[in-house]
Amino acid sequence: MPAPWRFVLSYKPVIEETTPETAMLMPRDAVLQMSPYHPPTGGRRSKLRLDFNENTVGAPPHVIDFIKRFLTAADLSIYPEYEHALEDLSQHFNVALDELTLTNGTDEAIQLLMNTYVNASDEVIVLRPTYAMYKFYAQLAGASLREIDYRAERLAFPLEELLDAVSPSTRAVLISNPNNPTGTGTDMAGIEQILRKANNAAVLVDEAYYEFSGVTVLPLLAEHPNLFVSRTFSKTYGMAAMRCGCLFSQAANMQHVRKAQSPYSVNALAAMAARIAVQDRTFVEEYVLEVLTARELLYVELERLGIPYFESQANFVLFQAGERAIDIRDELRNRGVLVRDRSYELPGCLRVTVGTRDQIRRFLDALEQIW
Numbered sequence: 001m002p003a004p005w006r007f008v009l010s011y012k013p014v015i016e017e018t019t020p021e022t023a024m025l026m027p028r029d030a031v032l033q034m035s036p037y038h039p040p041t042g043g044r045r046s047k048l049r050l051d052f053n054e055n056t057v058g059a060p061p062h063v064i065d066f067i068k069r070f071l072t073a074a075d076l077s078i079y080p081e082y083e084h085a086l087e088d089l090s091q092h093f094n095v096a097l098d099e100l101t102l103t104n105g106t107d108e109a110i111q112l113l114m115n116t117y118v119n120a121s122d123e124v125i126v127l128r129p130t131y132a133m134y135k136f137y138a139q140l141a142g143a144s145l146r147e148i149d150y151r152a153e154r155l156a157f158p159l160e161e162l163l164d165a166v167s168p169s170t171r172a173v174l175i176s177n178p179n180n181p182t183g184t185g186t187d188m189a190g191i192e193q194i195l196r197k198a199n200n201a202a203v204l205v206d207e208a209y210y211e212f213s214g215v216t217v218l219p220l221l222a223e224h225p226n227l228f229v230s231r232t233f234s235k236t237y238g239m240a241a242m243r244c245g246c247l248f249s250q251a252a253n254m255q256h257v258r259k260a261q262s263p264y265s266v267n268a269l270a271a272m273a274a275r276i277a278v279q280d281r282t283f284v285e286e287y288v289l290e291v292l293t294a295r296e297l298l299y300v301e302l303e304r305l306g307i308p309y310f311e312s313q314a315n316f317v318l319f320q321a322g323e324r325a326i327d328i329r330d331e332l333r334n335r336g337v338l339v340r341d342r343s344y345e346l347p348g349c350l351r352v353t354v355g356t357r358d359q360i361r362r363f364l365d366a367l368e369q370i371w
C-alpha cells in the first residue's frame with residue numbers, strides 16, 4: 001500500500017481534449033504588451049552570491065533558532081493571524097497600528113499601490129534605470145508610463161527633471177531611495193518637494209536599502225497624505241525567501257489599501273520571522289557596519305585597478321567593466337562569483353553586491369585575474 005503522499009505525487013488529472021476549433025485565449029492588452037521579466041535566480045546556491053543585493057551571511061541566527069525551537073503544527077495548519085506581528089512591527093517602526101500593512105515583500109506593496117490608486121491609462125512616473133518591478137506593475141495596471149532618466153554623469157537623482165514631469169494628472173510616483181541599480185539617492189528635502197508637487201498622486205518611497213543609507217521619510221508620514229513608504233525584510237534582515245515587507249501611510253490610505261489586499265497574502269512563517277527579527281537589533285547593526293567597511297575596501301581596490309565606479313548609498317556598487325562586461329560577468333561566474341549585468345541599461349556596467357570584507361576580497365581576487 002503506497003504512502004498517501006505517493007499517491008498524490010503520482011496522480012494525474014484527466015484533462016479534456018480541446019476541440020480543434022477552440023480559439024487561443026488572448027490575455028489583456030496590458031499583459032500582451034509587457035516584456036517577460038525573469039531575473040537569473042537559478043543555480044546560485046553553491047556560488048558567492050553578489051548578484052541580488054541580499055544579505056550575504058544569511059538570515060539572523062536568532063530567527064532560525066526561534067523557528068526551529070518553537071514552530072508548532074498549529075502554526076502551519078491555521079490561516080495566518082497578523083495581530084501580534086502588526087503590534088510588534090508598529091512599535092519597532094514607531095507608527096500607529098493602522099498606518100502599517102504587512103506585505104508579501106515590497107513587490108506586493110507596489111502592486112497594492114497600483115491596485116488601489118491607478119486606473120488603466122493613468123499616468124505613473126518612474127525613474128530610469130530603477131527597480132524593474134515598478135514598471136512591471138505599472139504596465140500590468142495598463143498605466144501610461146513616464147520614465148525620467150537619472151543624470152548621465154554621476155547617475156545623480158534627477159530632482160528638477162522629476163518635478164517638471166509631475167502634473168495634476170500624475171496618479172503615482174515610484175521612487176527607490178537609494179536607488180537600485182545606481183546606488184544614488186535623494187535627501188528628505190527632495191522627497192518633500194516631490195510630495196508637494198505631486199499632490200494628486202500616491203508617492204511611494206521604497207526604502208529597501210534604508211539601513212545602509214540612513215535616510216528615511218517615515219517620520220514625515222503625518223504631514224503628507226500622499227506619502228507611502230515601503231521597507232523589506234529581504235535585504236539587511238537576510239530573509240528574501242520569506243517574502244515579507246511593510247507598507248506605511250496615513251490610516252485613511254491604509255484603509256483603502258487593506259481593502260485591496262488578499263487577507264492571507266503574507267504567510268504565517270514570514271510574519272513570525274519578521275516579529276522575531278526586529279527583537280534583536282545587533283544582527284542588523286553589525287551587518288551594516290561590516291558592509292559599509294567592505295564598501296570602502298571595494299572603492300579603494302577598484303581605484304587601484306583603475307576601474308571606474310559610482311559611489312553608492314546602498315549595499316551594492318555599479319562599476320564600469322566596459323565592452324567586455326558580459327564576458328567579465330561570465331568569467332566571474334566560472335570562478336564561482338556571481339555579479340549582475342546592467343549593461344543593457346547602463347552601457348558597460350556590472351553591479352556587485354557588497355557583503356563582508358572576506359567576500360569582497362574574494363570578488364576582487366577573481367576580478368583581478370581576468371581584468
Ligand SMILES: Cc1ncc(COP(=O)(O)O)c(C=O)c1O
Pocket residue numbers: 052053104105106107108131176179180206208231232233234240243244245
Ligand atoms: C529597490 C528595491 N525594492 C525592493 C526590492 C525587493 O524587495 P522584496 O524582496 O521585498 O520584494 C528590491 C530588490 O532587489 C529593490 O532593489
